[in-house]
Amino acid sequence: MSNLPKTMKALVAYGIKDYKLETDFPVPECGPDDIIIKTEGCGVCVGDIKCYDGAAARLWGDDIQPCWVKPPFVPGHEFLGRVAEVGENVTDYKIGDRITADQIAPCGKCRFCTSGRYWMCEPHNMFGYQHTNNGGMAEYVRYHKYAHITRVPEDIPLKKALLVEPYGCAKHAVDRADIHAEDVVVISGAGTLGLGMITYARTRNPFKLVVLDMNNDRLRKATEFGADIVLNPGEVDVVEEIMKLTDGYGCDTYIEATGNSSSVRQGMKMIRKLGRFVEFGVFVDETSLDWSVIGDGKELDVLGSHLSPYAYPYVLEGIRNGTLKTDGVLEHTFPLEEWQTAFEYAHGTHGDFKVAITF
Template identity: 70%
Template sequence: MSNLPKTMKALVAYGPGDYRLETEHPVPVCGPDDIIIKTEGCGVCVSDVKCYHGAGRYWGSETEKAWVEPPFIPGHEFLGFVAEIGENVKGFEIGDRITADQILPCGECRFCKSGRYWMCQPHKMFGYQNTNDGGMAEYVRYPKTAVISRVPKELPREKALLIEPYACSKHAVDRAGVTNEDILVIAGAGTLGLGMITYARMKNPAKLVVVDMIDERLEKAKDFGADIVINPSKEDAIAKIMELTDGYGCDIYIEATGHPSSVKQGLAMVRKLGTFVEFGVFAQETSVDWSVIGDGKELNVLGSHISPYCYPFVIEHMTDGSLKTDGLIKRTFPIEKWEEAFEYASGKYGDFKVAITFD
């Protein structure tokens, strides 16, 4: 017999622009292989905002099949305390503080069976399908295949809410293969870019250069470990990199803005035989001269998707302070003010990251 309440507050997505706060939404039922958490908080990702506004990559378009399955509870950057445990679950107790990778792997496809669960073929994620409700609710169900990580209780909530984005940041830097001989350029100093910067600093590259259009973000980038910052609206970023590298170009360029101009900038400033890592998600198609990639420079062009095997490292080093997080979450909102939270999450007021929190 469950000791949990029957209903809860939850934000429910029914369609583009049709998100509703429900005060008597059913609390998820705990199956024999499930864990139910009482949600501590949930970060509002830019992808949540894009989904709310009807982006085609979520709801479908002429060229894309719909990926979301309404009605669903959004949110994938969440954590909480174990509130109920299924009879088959071992190793967890009521009150444990846990989080999980945003992807819910099927465990059966060729990617899952080979350990590459983050590319799971069905590719279901928390916060986008009605079978995998997310963290913008008082309670969330973690099914059997959820990739769960423990979170120390001494890690402050405003830091713990950055675990998911920082894990994505770590994967992008790992894809780049940064060494202490590399001149590394990271384009974009939002929350994810800053996560890359503080982690890349641990790799001790020869020079860590950050490019962004907003001076406040560049100041934060310096605090987090950037050696050089460049605002391309005020100076020629490509020329500065060429000057820094005797005309060769940077060794590695990580694109974390999702803006077409950043792709062109990166292809221009990365050296021959260099590495280009694409992390950003784009609102529109990007056209480039692909001959630069092949015949021009013979580049290594790599993608980076979510955060496989990254949570434990991020949690450990966030807790010991070696991954910087100060000042990224300055504003949180109760679920009743979700519309305001989504507005601030767009970045229009200068926030790096906002979150919805539960008492």
Template identity: 65%
Template sequence: MPAWGGYVLGDEIQPSWVKPPFIPGHEFLGHVVEMGRNVKGYEIGDRLTADQIVPCGECRFCKSGRYWMCQPHGMHGFHAEFNGGMAEYVRYTKNAIVHKVPKDLPLEKALLIEPYGCSKHAVDRANIQCTDVVVISGAGTLGLGMVTYAALKNAKALVSLDMADDRLEKAKAFGATHAFNPSKVDVNAEIMKMTDGYGCDIYIEATGHTSSVIQGLGLIRKLGTFVEFSVFSGPTNVDWSIIGDRKELDILGSHLSPYCFPYVIDGISKGALKTDGLIRTTFKLEEWEKAYDYASGKYGDLKVAFIP
């Protein structure tokens, strides 16, 4: 978390994202063990998860249905009043956006609901059409979630970019029609070859690296759509004349996973959204030191999970 710099702790431009002291963890689910007297529609033992955000319900964004941009922006795992998944218990307040999770859905798949929800929202922002050449930069868990969902849009071509060949193989298994490693392939030449020299129609940035942003502005065609998803550790300097005067691009952001959980839960449950191999190593809580070591990715893991 400290690597996010000003984004998390705040700076002269933006306020702090976190409100300490807090208990982290926003990709989690659990079973109901206690309910308030006025709670309806749930039972003890139900398996639940919730949107990461806990909207206030009162601000202009909440009242217009855009709850994921809530102005107060309560967040599980980031704010003192909303425990994250590393707590022994998590209290879902009346404003939490709660979803039931099938009890027979394996935990290794169910734990991907939150990240896949974020992936879906990013892809939805792009408004992919069947004639589009789509490039998704980054094939980590979130990038692969984008690939498996974007594949259902039946674009003309779906290109995955990553620096790790094993991740690119996974992207192809998840539905990418092309997969390129920028350290080994001239990606610009490949994309231009595919598009008669125009460039890709849509570029979704899912790496958080400055080079990926610059790469995308070069790959994308005039009047194209650039979706920025990632969180960055520092500022990115680009020639903004590319966005305006040269290409007149649509630059879109993507935040959280509004209205996405029901679709994702159903898609993962039915196998429409591929998940195989994303969580391959699991740990007991007492193995937390080893788990954090594996979570660094140095052993090739995309994600690790704690299993009760």
């Protein structure tokens, strides 16, 4: 018989801008293959904000796309906690273990899952968007049998440990870029994900690491995290600057981490022939560009980057030993009762890179 309470505090999403803090939400039941964690903290992602605002049509659906979210659900996918209960078939974890899991909630049965490419699971359910996979803005969360779980070292402070999900995504994007020592690499965007990319890309030792952002405070942080050159597109012609830097050829690699259409077009202009363009940003609107640049003009490698496959162990160790810089990324945390303030701060209007809800 479970020793957990029957109800808990949880933020529950019923619709666009229709989120409610509930004090009697049911604690998830633990099946024979499940793990229930007591939540330690949950980062507030830009994706959570876009979902709340209804800014991403692919989430709530429109005239073209069906609704993907499944309300009522508990939001939050950047969370970790301690094991509070395990099912009878669980042998690898015990009560009190500190763990986290990838954002994806894989089915374990599709061709992607069975071939080890779980992050592209065909049903593609995720924690924090469906009532079948409630997220971390609640006191307790259920991890099912196929969740991709990673242990979190005890000596990593919560504010640093909560960066594992965005930094994991950043690592995957940089790995997709296949950076070499002679490369001029441009990263567009110096938010939390961009900073994760910068500090990890620095370990790959490119010839020049250039970071673009419209916010000079973020550019200063980018320099702290390893950027060789920082440029503000609102102040200088960044395409011209990159061409000067590369004798008119263009950068070898461009990683797009803003989800802004102008950043895509800018990247296509400054990348060299036979260059590599990696897209990570999530867009609100469709982006148009001259596709002949990709093919007939420059013969580019254009790659997507999604989630954080197999990245957590490396990221946690990098955070732990200081290889991956984290100072100043997550400074403000809020109790669940102040979720509205947390969401406001997550917009970046107060200068924060990342905020979190803690329990």
